[in-house]
Amino acid sequence: MPSLELDDWQYDVGGVLIGADTSVQVLETSGLGRPPVRESDVEQPSMDGLFAGPDYFGGRQIQVDAAIRIPGNAAACHDMVATLQAATDASDVRLVGGQGMALRVKRPGRPVKRLTVRTRRLAPEYRQVIHGYVPLDMEFLAHDPTWYADEESITELPLGWLTGGGFAAPVVAPIYVQDGTVAADRPGWVTNNGTANAWPIIRITGPCANVTITHVASGRSLAFPTLNLDAGRWVEIDTRPGYRTVTWDNGGNAPGPSPASRIDLFSIPPGTSEMRWTAFDSTNSARLRVTWRDAYIAL
Structure with missing residues (x-):
């Protein structure tokens, strides 16, 4: 299956397109910068300070603050949540060690880059669904924090x-x-x-x-x-x-x-x-x- 074509400010979440010019607007994304560090500093016996051990990057956590906007169509909002959940809950990823799904990102002036991620959170808030508006929190974990080219x-x-x-x-x-x-x-x-x-x-x-x-x-x-x-x-x-x-x-x-x-x-x-x-x-x-x-x- 070919990858989705992405324009600036768009994301491919396991084959589902979100972001600019889609029904799922991305308001804020965090975790795109330097990944967390696993430090291994050691206290120096009988001395001030620490001995600087090697620093290793941990997994990269990506938080996406989004909102589904399909005015006046509550059913379509529910369908979009179901589509995202189906893409992120696939058993051949979720139940198999080492497997992940692709999270692809396109930013202005940059080529499409990707991470291999597991979904850790997909939480819709249905209070205003009757109006066709559903805030949506998503969180992904990339066990390998390195960004990769979209093409092999x-x-x-x-x-x-x-x-x-x-x-x-x-x-x-x-x-x-x-x-x-x-x-x-x-x-x-x-x-x-x-x-x-x-x-x-x-x-x-x-x-x-x-x-x-x-x-x-x-x-x-x-x-x-x-x-x-x-x-x-x-x-x-x-x-x-x-x-x-x-x-x-x-x-x-x-x-x-x-x-x-x-x-x-x-x-x-x-x-x-x-x-x-x-x-x-x-x-x-x-x-x-x-x-x-x-x-x-x-x-």
Whole structure:
């Protein structure tokens, strides 16, 4: 299902359009700035002051003060509340750990950005519903407080392309070599146009075995020494906060990476960087696909 088109001052709440030029007027929204901080400062024994520990962001709480305005139509007001409740109470989100719904926001001069949220409050006040007016308080919690681009970015990298370095045995024809004088023209380069680390979803399609994926700039790698993929089968490595899973194409759990591999650190920093991967593949038909959303500190 394609995403709703948003104009300035509009919101997409799980597929329901609210905000400017709709029947649900948004009066005020809070929680769009810096998310709450989980501090870990420690008192210094026998000394004044504190030792400054690391600060971590907590979940982002979004409060929306809105009002349904459909003059003279109480039934339509009730229908709108029911529509919002159906969108925010979906059991495949509410009852499944780690799942959330999309909250998309469009502000003047800014592209559409999104959060993955759970609904914590949807409270209509029906005192004036007979006049077609229903104040509405909504509250959402984004467990990952980072803002993300509305559109996904995708790049695919076959094993046969070389972006640098040399050959690794066994070398099997056909081998395709590109000089790669321009980084953007070479497969394996990923660009995060945002200001925060982006978290990729990596899909490896066989046939291949003994896979290692490396983010060149950071040197971080994900090694799967026991992975053995038949032709047409694939596994997906989801590095996103709240997910961080390795699954087969049928949804089952696939073999995880080696103990030295850190899925929770395998991010794409702002700017352009390179991904490489190695594996054993006698057919030169295996593929690696990287999907991510640009990530932003601010809306």
